[in-house]
């Protein structure tokens with residue numbers, strides 16, 4: 236088993252003009268987070284969200300160690316959501332209790348969890364676990380939220396190629412947490428745009444991981460202040476950080492889905508500042 240940690244500091248809007256495409260990618264993109272037999276974890280200084288991919292193949296992987304975050308255990312002062320984005324099922328055992336995750340199920344991990352072991356049913360079709368973890372001050376029990384238990388909301392307009400279904404998993408109306416919000420969005424067939432209208436939410440940061448894309452397809456993920464946007468070209472399994480000041484929206488060249496995770500001052504999903512497309516520069 237290999238566990239690697241990387242770090243992202245998250246820049247400021249003032250830096251955007253001087254950043255090359257490579258600089259932008261180093262600050263806001265976390266590439267290729269899924270690798271068989273590896274845990275690839277990224278400690279971000281954007282509201283201290285940890286973003287990671289864990290793919291157990293040929294044995295269990297453990298992620299309970301807190302050395303990289305300055306606590307005895309990874310979840311000592313944190314909560315987390317772990318989504319299974321693979322084609323195969325898997326099991327996450329938290330302090331001796333096994334939680335089975337089919338594809339598209341999410342495990343909420345409550346603050347205080349010590350030992351977290353992740354396993355795939357099959358090494359050939361492994362579970363691909365995607366982690367968002369953020370600081371927490373409240374205890375909620377660890378539990379699986381299945382795809383069927385998530386709250387589905389359909390939005391958008393096929394005539395504008397942005398019809399999509401959002402599924403809320405870790406959300407006050409579905410399953411409580413301290414400050415983490417997490418869900419999965421699927422554009423409808425033929426719809427290519429996500430997150431319309433583009434928006435900011437000054438009180439929450441957000442991370443996306445794009446997945447389910449073919450080798451040759453890409454999503455163009457837009458970011459930046461509304462009057463100074465840039466884009467990141469994203470492949471399947473790449474995550475992007477969206478600081479609170481940044482707009483976000485994306486357009487894919489083929490089918491894709493993404494997980495969104497947020498944290499900040501509140502959990503009010505609807506608290507966002509939409510920006511009309513005609514006002515984007």
Ligand SMILES: O=C(O)C(=O)C[C@H](O)C(=O)CO
Pocket residue numbers: 399401419420429430431436441483495507
């Ligand atoms: O397609 C969408 O719309 C989304 O999934 C939006 C994200 O949930 C989001 O950006 C929330 O701020």
